[in-house]
Amino acid sequence: MNLANMKRSETTEQISLFNWARANEAFIPELRLLHHVPNEGKRTNGAVLKAAGLKTGVPDLSLPVPRGGFHGLYIEMKFGSGKTTKAQEEFMALLRQQGYKTAVAYGAEQAREIIRHYLARAAGFDLVNCEEAVKMFDYCEGVAVDWAPCEKCEFYKANREKGE
Structure with a gap:
């Protein structure tokens, strides 16, 4: 999908985030x-969707x-x-009570940072290192820093075993 011709919006930011993912x-x-x-969004079948489990917030x-x-x-x-609505704030509060992390992201870059931080595999390890690591023939060559937990990385181990 070409985002260049679309006006920036929550939707285009979300598309950008999923392109990155x-x-x-x-x-x-x-x-x-x-x-x-x-x-x-507004739908013509909103009553049916609500009956089927659609929830506000x-x-x-x-x-x-x-x-x-x-x-x-x-x-x-x-x-x-x-801004978040009252229904969104209430639903996120319920999620937090059940042990989920919640966040509000203003754009794709902020959402990426939230996800990178959440998925970090070790203290001090930024997933941007995995994103930017050298990859050849769909194999990750590892991260060129001493403290990277590549030995613990499932993808790195699997690819290293394939290559040996």
């Missing part, structure tokens, strides 16, 4: 689970990956001067 899911496999909860993005004592991550996307 798809481009990196081979090296950060948890990104395969990131998904959008289509809960916004559910955050836009869900990443069902446990990390750092949380069961998963929910992100509400906003753009520009957008």
Whole structure:
């Protein structure tokens, strides 16, 4: 999808985020689970959707990956001067009570930072290192820093074993 001709909005920021996630899911496999909860907009079949379980206030993005004592991550996307609604604040509070991490992101870059921080595999390890690591023939060559936990990285181990 060409975003160049689209006016920037919450939707284009979300598309940009998912383009990033798809481009990196081979090296950060948890990104395969990131998904959008289509809960916004006006619909002609709104009553049917509500009867089928549509709920007001559910955050836009869900990443069902446990990390750092949380069961998963929910992100509400906003753009520009957008504000969370009372229903969104209440739903996120309920999610936090159940052990989920919640966040509000104003744009794709902020959402990426939230996800990178949430999925970090070790203290002080920024997933941007995995994104920027040298990759040849779809194999990660590892991260060129001493403290990177590549030996613990499932993707790195699997690819190293394939290459040996």
